Amino acid sequence: MIRLPDHVREPEGRASLTATSDLEAVAKERGIKYFLISYVDLFGALRAKLVPASAIRDMQKAGAGFAGFATWLDMSPADPDLFAVPDASSLIQLPWKPEVGWLAADLVMDGEEVAQGPRTVLKRQLAAAAALGYEMKSGVECEYFLISPDGKTLSDASDTADKPCYDQSALMRRYDVIKEICDSMLTLGWGAYQNDHEDANGQFEMNWNYDNALVTADRHVFFKYMVKSIAEAHGMRATFMPKPFINLTGSGCHVHVSLWKKGKNAFSDPKGQLGVSTLGYNFIGGLIHNADALCALTNPTVNSYKRINAPRTISGATWAPNTVTYTGNNRTHMIRIPDVGRFEFRLGDGAANPYLLQAGILAAGLDGMANARDPGRRLDINMYTEGHKVKGAKKLPLNLLDALRALEKSRVLKDSLGDAFVSGYLKLKTEEWNAYSRHLTQWERDTTLDI
Numbered sequence: 001m002i003r004l005p006d007h008v009r010e011p012e013g014r015a016s017l018t019a020t021s022d023l024e025a026v027a028k029e030r031g032i033k034y035f036l037i038s039y040v041d042l043f044g045a046l047r048a049k050l051v052p053a054s055a056i057r058d059m060q061k062a063g064a065g066f067a068g069f070a071t072w073l074d075m076s077p078a079d080p081d082l083f084a085v086p087d088a089s090s091l092i093q094l095p096w097k098p099e100v101g102w103l104a105a106d107l108v109m110d111g112e113e114v115a116q117g118p119r120t121v122l123k124r125q126l127a128a129a130a131a132l133g134y135e136m137k138s139g140v141e142c143e144y145f146l147i148s149p150d151g152k153t154l155s156d157a158s159d160t161a162d163k164p165c166y167d168q169s170a171l172m173r174r175y176d177v178i179k180e181i182c183d184s185m186l187t188l189g190w191g192a193y194q195n196d197h198e199d200a201n202g203q204f205e206m207n208w209n210y211d212n213a214l215v216t217a218d219r220h221v222f223f224k225y226m227v228k229s230i231a232e233a234h235g236m237r238a239t240f241m242p243k244p245f246i247n248l249t250g251s252g253c254h255v256h257v258s259l260w261k262k263g264k265n266a267f268s269d270p271k272g273q274l275g276v277s278t279l280g281y282n283f284i285g286g287l288i289h290n291a292d293a294l295c296a297l298t299n300p301t302v303n304s305y306k307r308i309n310a311p312r313t314i315s316g317a318t319w320a321p322n323t324v325t326y327t328g329n330n331r332t333h334m335i336r337i338p339d340v341g342r343f344e345f346r347l348g349d350g351a352a353n354p355y356l357l358q359a360g361i362l363a364a365g366l367d368g369m370a371n372a373r374d375p376g377r378r379l380d381i382n383m384y385t386e387g388h389k390v391k392g393a394k395k396l397p398l399n400l401l402d403a404l405r406a407l408e409k410s411r412v413l414k415d416s417l418g419d420a421f422v423s424g425y426l427k428l429k430t431e432e433w434n435a436y437s438r439h440l441t442q443w444e445r446d447t448t449l450d451i
């Protein structure tokens with residue numbers, strides 16, 4: 001659940017930074033010795049250079065140099081230097097090591113912003129919305145598991161309840177880790193407000209306030225890094241993998257979305273059904289229209305499709321959607337309208353690239369607005385038990401290849417997100433699918449050896 005907040009951008013008493021704030025001066029003022037100039041590649045992997053504060057002045061202007069081909073970007077070893085140019089407004093001092101300042105960066109090559117850079121893809125969508133006078137605000141709910149360092153078992157052998165959601169004892173056995181992460185978010189001024197044990201054994205969720213979609217995406221990137229780092233320091237491993245254990249509920253990344261114009265929530269309309277405006281329903285219509293192609297971004301791994309379309313888990317429900325439908329305050333659909341003026345998009349999972357997740361949602365939503373797309377009838381049924389009775393609702397892709405093929409066919413997403421990004425993404429992700437297909441599984445041997 002995302003609370004509607006009065007958020008604080010910077011910790012109290014500290015001036016907000018802008019994209020061009022002088023980082024050398026900020027380093028002196030805040031005791032920063034090193035900067036991590038960081039970017040996320042197409043697969044969501046976090047890449048960085050560690051730069052001493054004495055070298056930040058030049059690096060802030062020109063960017064830190066990388067060989068793009070060495071990361072998951074559609075580049076060649078013959079390409080020139082890829083520069084990651086930091087956005088000073090994104091600065092986060094590592095709460096557990098404040099002498100290090102983390103910076104989100106935008107990718108530049110030959111003096112041009114790289115069109116397939118995930119942060120750039122999102123910034124371009126936000127600019128398209130801004131051209132219409134809108135700002136997207138969003139909040140994310142990042143579920144994760146705490147597991148053993150070798151990845152094989154849960155970190156807590158006592159966490160075995162059939163219905164472990166909100167289990168107080170299991171939550172408190174992990175108090176030291178959860179508290180350190182939550183304290184960190186409080187220090188950073190994110191407005192953290194609740195932490196719980198989720199529906200799978202070993203699974204947790206921590207919530208902080210919503211904000212501008214780019215701020216949320218940067219924080220989402222940092223949150224994953226922070227959770228993994230703090231868990232590691234406590235002798236555990238944190239994973240955001242969508243379905244790490246086949247019999248347990250998977251890790252989703254639900255996104256709460258609203259669009260704002262001149263300081264007012266444009267999705268809010270007291271006269272609209274469930275308090276949502278026609279504009280909001282058109283945005284939802286865009287998500288419903290483009291859902292299959294969108295899955296390539298919101299559910300980007302082979303493993304993602306073991307979370308959606310999944311059979312019942314031990315706890316009784318997967319809490320993941322299986323069909324392209326929307327509803328009111330009911331968690332069995334792809335889109336839930338829990339409150340006036342916003343909706344929750346429940347499709348995305350823990351593997352989603354934080355920038356592409358937001359960019360995809362906005363691109364689909366803007367398409368819905370531009371074409372006044374009708375989301376169809378709201379369904380107030382339990383999709384897990386009555387879903388088979390629904391006629392005409394689209395099904396979600398059954399695997400990554402289905403989703404990639406849908407993206408390949410999507411004129412809407414290609415036009416809005418750009419051919420350069422979509423073609424590069426499809427190329428690398430298709431290679432990933434092919435690598436998976438060449439892998440012989442034990443299940444195949446078990447079921448086919450004696451045929």
Ligand SMILES: [Mg+2]
Nearest residue numbers: 141143198205
């Ligand atoms: Mg949850």
